[in-house]
Amino acid sequence: MGGMGGMDGMLDEDQMADLEAAEGDDAVGLFLESMIEHHDGAVEMAQEEIDNGENPAAIALAETIMETQLAEIQEMEQLLAEL
Known part of the structure; x- marks a missing residue:
C-alpha cells in the first residue's frame, strides 16, 4: 500500500497494529x-x-x-451504531 502515498483514509502502521491486536466488537469497530x-x-x-x-x-x-x-458509508455507520 505504500504506493498510495498520502491518500486520505489509509491506515498507518500503528493503526494497522491496533486493528490486528483488537478482538471482537473492538476489532469490528476499528x-x-x-x-x-x-x-x-x-x-x-x-x-x-x-x-x-x-x-x-x-x-x-x-x-x-x-x-x-x-451508500456504503451509511451502511457502515448503521453497523457501527449497533455495536
Missing part, C-alpha cells in the same frame, strides 16, 4: 471506523474529479463512485 475514513477519502477524490475533471467518462465514473461510497 475496522468500520477505518473503512468509513477510507471511503471518505474516495468520496473526496471523486468530488475533485466531478468539480474539476474534463473527461465525461471519468466524471460519470466519479459520480457512480460518490453514490456507491456514500
Whole structure:
C-alpha cells in the first residue's frame, strides 16, 4: 500500500497494529471506523474529479463512485451504531 502515498483514509502502521491486536466488537469497530475514513477519502477524490475533471467518462465514473461510497458509508455507520 505504500504506493498510495498520502491518500486520505489509509491506515498507518500503528493503526494497522491496533486493528490486528483488537478482538471482537473492538476489532469490528476499528475496522468500520477505518473503512468509513477510507471511503471518505474516495468520496473526496471523486468530488475533485466531478468539480474539476474534463473527461465525461471519468466524471460519470466519479459520480457512480460518490453514490456507491456514500451508500456504503451509511451502511457502515448503521453497523457501527449497533455495536
